[in-house]
Amino acid sequence: MDKWEDNKAWFLVVPVFLIVAFSAIIPLMTVVNYSIQDILAPGKGVFVGVEWFREILSDSRLHGALIRQIIYTFSILAIEIPLGIMIALLMPARGFSSSISLVIVAIPLLIPWNVVGTIFQIFGRGDIGLGGAFLHKIGIDYNYASDSVDAWLTVLTMDVWHWTPLVVLLCFAGLRAIPDAYYQAAKIDGASKWAVFRFIQLPKLKGVLIIAVLLRFMDSFMIYTEPFVLSGGGPGNATTFLSQYLAQLAIGQFDLGPAAAFSLIYFLIILLFCFIFYTFMQNAEKENG
Amino acid sequence: MRTKKQSFLLILYFILLMLPIYWLINMSLKTNIEINGSLTLFPDNFTFANYIKIFTDASWYTGYLNSIKYVVINTLISLSVALPAAYAFSRYKFLGDKHLFFWLLTNRMSPPAVFLLPFFQLYQTVGLFDTHVGVALAHCLFNVPLSVWILEGFMSGIPKEIDETAFIDGYSFPKFFISIFIPLIRAGIGVTAFFCFMFSWVELLLARTLTTVNAKPISAIMTRTVSASGMDWGLLAAAGVLTIIPGIIVIWFVRNHMAKGFALGRV
Amino acid sequence: MSMEWMAWTPVTACFFIFIILMLIGMTVWHQISPTFESKGFLPMKTTRGDRLFIGLLGSAYIYLIWIIITEASLWFVMPIALLYIFIVMKFG
Numbered sequence: 001m002d003k004w005e006d007n008k009a010w011f012l013v014v015p016v017f018l019i020v021a022f023s024a025i026i027p028l029m030t031v032v033n034y035s036i037q038d039i040l041a042p043g044k045g046v047f048v049g050v051e052w053f054r055e056i057l058s059d060s061r062l063h064g065a066l067i068r069q070i071i072y073t074f075s076i077l078a079i080e081i082p083l084g085i086m087i088a089l090l091m092p093a094r095g096f097s098s099s100i101s102l103v104i105v106a107i108p109l110l111i112p113w114n115v116v117g118t119i120f121q122i123f124g125r126g127d128i129g130l131g132g133a134f135l136h137k138i139g140i141d142y143n144y145a146s147d148s149v150d151a152w153l154t155v156l157t158m159d160v161w162h163w164t165p166l167v168v169l170l171c172f173a174g175l176r177a178i179p180d181a182y183y184q185a186a187k188i189d190g191a192s193k194w195a196v197f198r199f200i201q202l203p204k205l206k207g208v209l210i211i212a213v214l215l216r217f218m219d220s221f222m223i224y225t226e227p228f229v230l231s232g233g234g235p236g237n238a239t240t241f242l243s244q245y246l247a248q249l250a251i252g253q254f255d256l257g258p259a260a261a262f263s264l265i266y267f268l269i270i271l272l273f274c275f276i277f278y279t280f281m282q283n284a285e286k287e288n289g
Numbered sequence: 290m291r292t293k294k295q296s297f298l299l300i301l302y303f304i305l306l307m308l309p310i311y312w313l314i315n316m317s318l319k320t321n322i323e324i325n326g327s328l329t330l331f332p333d334n335f336t337f338a339n340y341i342k343i344f345t346d347a348s349w350y351t352g353y354l355n356s357i358k359y360v361v362i363n364t365l366i367s368l369s370v371a372l373p374a375a376y377a378f379s380r381y382k383f384l385g386d387k388h389l390f391f392w393l394l395t396n397r398m399s400p401p402a403v404f405l406l407p408f409f410q411l412y413q414t415v416g417l418f419d420t421h422v423g424v425a426l427a428h429c430l431f432n433v434p435l436s437v438w439i440l441e442g443f444m445s446g447i448p449k450e451i452d453e454t455a456f457i458d459g460y461s462f463p464k465f466f467i468s469i470f471i472p473l474i475r476a477g478i479g480v481t482a483f484f485c486f487m488f489s490w491v492e493l494l495l496a497r498t499l500t501t502v503n504a505k506p507i508s509a510i511m512t513r514t515v516s517a518s519g520m521d522w523g524l525l526a527a528a529g530v531l532t533i534i535p536g537i538i539v540i541w542f543v544r545n546h547m548a549k550g551f552a553l554g555r556v
Numbered sequence: 557m558s559m560e561w562m563a564w565t566p567v568t569a570c571f572f573i574f575i576i577l578m579l580i581g582m583t584v585w586h587q588i589s590p591t592f593e594s595k596g597f598l599p600m601k602t603t604r605g606d607r608l609f610i611g612l613l614g615s616a617y618i619y620l621i622w623i624i625i626t627e628a629s630l631w632f633v634m635p636i637a638l639l640y641i642f643i644v645m646k647f648g
Contacts, residue, residue, distance in 0.1 A: 005383070012376060012377035016393070020393065023404065045563045045565070091299065102545075108310075112533075119309045268620070384583065
């Protein structure tokens with residue numbers, strides 16, 4: 001579709017620009033200002049150059065949080081994307097059962113994030129939770145509040161439970177867009193199930209999978225609420241991811257300078273990945289016409 | 290095409306999916322004595338006491354009212370500014386359009402924690418700290434970009450010829466937009482409103498930081514209960530169940546557009 | 557309405573003024589000679605604005621890496637960053 005060329009369209013965009021700029025650009029400018037000063041009191045800052053950046057970049061707790069974040073993000077992608085595709089393939093394609101399946105799958109997505117934390121906080125407890133009690137019964141000593149591996153696995157399970165449905169929904173929408181004629185042609189050719197998946201379904205899923213990876217990548221990179229509710233980032237700092245650590249610095253300890261430097265580095269990482277994904281998305285859209 | 294094995298696996302997945310939610314509901318209908326006493330799959334002493342407490346105790350139900358207030362304000366603001374902008378992005382080429390569109394995406398993707406630091410002072414300066422409008426405005430940070438992206442996706446599905454015909458027929462832009470275009474994308478508007486509602490409803494970090502008393506959301510009240518000693522699990526579970534309900538009510542109506550909404554309108 | 561909490565310094569003020577001037581400059585440049593998508597050594601087609609963004613983002617990363625590997629002054633890395641921006645703008 002060829003678009004009209006007219007710079008007057010800017011007038012339609014101005015309200016959006018102003019309202020987002022208020023909450024995005026003013027704070028971002030302030031963060032830049034904070035990042036190069038030692039703020040002793042409001043209005044009393046001492047210029048320190050890139051000292052905070054140097055401090056933050058060599059902060060071992062930040063390295064820990066970053067490594068945990070990366071491992072976590074790639075683990076959930078490695079689990080959720082294949083699992084989501086598999087379940088989408090199992091879903092009935094039409095009729096009432098299809099609608100019901102869609103609704104059931106979507107329910108976890110609609111639960112407030114802090115309640116997801118609460119649900120697993122209760123579910124995973126050995127004394128009052130079904131999941132925790134079950135694990136104890138079969139002889140696994142599981143306790144997310146004191147064992148860091150258990151806490152880590154709980155957060156992972158929570159994310160898989162919560163967000164695999166998103167991948168399912170997207171893939172399901174992608175699969176439904178494939179015309180029946182494709183399947184019939186494959187049937188005539190006697191194609192195996194795997195061949196149908198590999199050469200018909202997977203290529204058509206490319207577009208939605210890019211979006212699924214983008215959303216899961218970005219959202220898991222800013223995960224805050226769920227581990228916060230479950231165990232406050234603990235035990236120790238086993239589930240302290242980037243946002244958690246930043247919030248600790250900023251509103252816990254009020255270390256304005258380091259927190260600001262951290263915010264900027266965090267923002268640069270997000271900006272880079274956002275740009276890469278955006279470019280991919282645009283290319284995929286162009287290919288599809 | 291479908292085999293028994295497929296259906297079996299799917300149902301197994303659904304059971305695993307529903308189990309934690311079932312447990313939450315189960316807990317919310319028990320007394321605390323039963324919760325701490327033994328593990329029961331169904332409440333022995335079926336009770337609504339936890340729900341009644343939430344509906345009668347002001348410190349609980351004001352949390353819900355606060356959340357609902359700022360979520361509604363946010364949805365209204367987001368929709369009203371995003372509709373014209375999405376139209377501009379879907380119909381026009383203008384200076385910097387792609388960069389602006391990308392900038393909006395970065396705001397949806399940035400962790401709220403990044404902007405959190407000066408939020409406190411910013412909202413205090415403009416006098417919006419601890420107000421519903423304040424939280425609503427802060428949530429615009431990610432909900433406005435989200436709305437623009439989703440609405441743009443829906444609008445791009447409508448042929449431009451409709452606009453052209455209307456303008457030839459002598460419609461002014463506002464009249465065309467309100468009487469022809471908006472009815473055409475009402476599904477998209479519904480879905481967008483739904484997603485603004487959801488994402489504002491589930492956000493915790495900004496809402497918690499920007500409020501103290503008057504606009505304190507239910508999510509913050511719930512975390513406070515969590516950190517207190519001697520936890521009231523039944524009450525917490527009931528509060529959790531009540532926050533799920535708004536989503537469940539509307540889910541059936543948006544089921545066919547959900548994927549498009551989650552995918553920022555790109556499916 | 558006091559804006560003191562924003563803690564402006566001359567350095568950051570210059571930085572943002574520079575960015576705004578650059579945006580204005582790009583707009584003017586676009587009016588004088590419009591830019592079109594073209595393919596350089598980067599894997600996708602880019603306009604002048606895209607290349608500027610890639611250049612600036614990349615140079616931010618160059619600065620960060622410099623801070624990690626050495627204590628030396630940031631002035632030394634400036635030529636490298638500028639050269640990088642120039643290469644991306646010219647051949648990207």
